[in-house]
Amino acid sequence: MQHRIALLGFGTVGQGLCEIFRDKRDELATQYGFEPIVVAVSDLRMGTVVSDSGLDVNRLLDLAAAGTSLEEYPGDVRRGGDALSTLANCNADSMCELTFTDVKTGEPATSHVRAALQAGMNVVTSNKGPAALFYRELEQLAREKGVRFGIEGTVMSGTPVLNLARLNLAGNRITAARGILNGTTNYMLSEMEAGKSYDEALATAQKLGYAEADPTADVDGLDALAKVTILANVLMGENLRPSDIPCEGIRGITPEDIEAARADGKRYKLLGEVRREGSKVTARVAPMQVELNHPLAGVMGATNAVTFSCDLLGDVTVNGPGAGRTETGYSLLVDLLEIHREMLSRGEALA
Ligand code: HSE
Numbered sequence: 001m002q003h004r005i006a007l008l009g010f011g012t013v014g015q016g017l018c019e020i021f022r023d024k025r026d027e028l029a030t031q032y033g034f035e036p037i038v039v040a041v042s043d044l045r046m047g048t049v050v051s052d053s054g055l056d057v058n059r060l061l062d063l064a065a066a067g068t069s070l071e072e073y074p075g076d077v078r079r080g081g082d083a084l085s086t087l088a089n090c091n092a093d094s095m096c097e098l099t100f101t102d103v104k105t106g107e108p109a110t111s112h113v114r115a116a117l118q119a120g121m122n123v124v125t126s127n128k129g130p131a132a133l134f135y136r137e138l139e140q141l142a143r144e145k146g147v148r149f150g151i152e153g154t155v156m157s158g159t160p161v162l163n164l165a166r167l168n169l170a171g172n173r174i175t176a177a178r179g180i181l182n183g184t185t186n187y188m189l190s191e192m193e194a195g196k197s198y199d200e201a202l203a204t205a206q207k208l209g210y211a212e213a214d215p216t217a218d219v220d221g222l223d224a225l226a227k228v229t230i231l232a233n234v235l236m237g238e239n240l241r242p243s244d245i246p247c248e249g250i251r252g253i254t255p256e257d258i259e260a261a262r263a264d265g266k267r268y269k270l271l272g273e274v275r276r277e278g279s280k281v282t283a284r285v286a287p288m289q290v291e292l293n294h295p296l297a298g299v300m301g302a303t304n305a306v307t308f309s310c311d312l313l314g315d316v317t318v319n320g321p322g323a324g325r326t327e328t329g330y331s332l333l334v335d336l337l338e339i340h341r342e343m344l345s346r347g348e349a350l351a
Contacts, residue, residue: 001033003340004054006040006090006121008083008112009098013126013153014041015064016329017096018057034340040090042083044099047071050078052091083108087115094339096332097125103217103226103242106133117141117149124335126153126328132226132242135233148339151234153331155181155227156304159320163334165235165308172310174235176275179306180299181227183322184210184218185250185270187302189287193258193267198251210302210323220249221270221285228272231306232283236276240283247285261289267297295319 007014021028021036028034037054047069049055055073063070071079078089087095095116099109106129113130116123117138125131130138131154142149155161156179165174180186184205191201202219205211210218217223225247232238232245250270261268266289274283290297295317299305304322307315321327 001340001344002035002037003336003343004037004039004091004093005336006042006087006092006095006116007038007098008042008086008095009100010041010043010046010060010064010070011098012325013328013332014043014096014098015061016325016327017098017332018061018329020326020329020333022057022061028337032337032340033344034337036336039092040086041070042081042086043070044083048079048081048086049073050081050086050090051076083112084115087112087119087121092116092121093343094122094124094336096336097123097127097130098332099127101127101226102129103132103222106130110134110138113138113149114141117145117147120145120147122148122150122339124148124150124153124332124339126151126157126331128154128223128226128230132229135230136239148335148342150332150335150339151230152335153328154230156306156320156322157324157327158330158334159304159318159322159327160334161306161318162230162234163338164318169308169310169313169316172308172312174276174308174310176273176309177231177235177306178271178273178275178296178309180269180296180304181224181272181306181322182218182221182270183302183304184215185221185224186299186304188219189250189253189258189268189270190300192253192255193262195255197255198253208302218249219251221247222249224270224272224285228274228283228285231272232274232281236274236281238281238283240281245283245285248287249285250287253287264289265292266290267292269296269299271296
């Protein structure tokens, strides 16, 4: 059954998602009855193209690879306009919000999400801005409109975290979630432990493309802070803002600190933590020393991990990628598949 999709933003993640649609077309249709039809793409840099009957993802990917405007797409399609006018003028069932992340204002992504939900579209996103700043409001709006606001990709890309807690840990009381939520800083700390200076470790992280465009978001803990805010709000029902949560990055960690921790049988990790004690929820981001026999201590390089403390299961740790073209593209797919399953069960998807 067809599922009509609008993409706002066609950078790495949007292209990664379209590559999955291209490469797994048969498998998705056979196994999940999911036939994604991209009906609109709007990108600030590459332009806008809309077709109610669907665009060819190969053609879209070729245009992006060639650095050509999407408006060069041939044939009888609509061209031009911005993200909001695209939403108003397309027939999508679901919108993927993939524009740039701004965790200070959440814009322009939050306006895109609001407009899509208001129009009765499901929204899936890996953009941390709207989720970290306005999760309660947007989730409530989605409920009122009978659609879904899927944000799995905002924490640890496609590695299951939010859906794992919601679906597979259901029935547990989660009393804490503690994790390595930023790959760049975990990579840097691993390199520093291997003998590199802070500056050398940062330079390599930048060369490998791990660091965000502005590395301060990584090294000062702000990227992890956005994710901790999301964990607090989604897992623990809070309504926190990043500014409510104490946050310290890794700039102050010296090779001597790392050596002293090692001598003590411990290892420094930049951890994001949310903890429930009675009715009180506390959260923080800070470099912390972890015992070497804790599962988080063995997570090295750019890998992410989170340990959930559950009343029925005890500690459950999941580790995996926290970023990447295909990995983050996949995070959108997994939310879309869940939405599609619900649409199929309600008999809503197009025959
Ligand atoms: N720059 C982030 C990291 C990835 O290093 O983990 C996206 O949040």
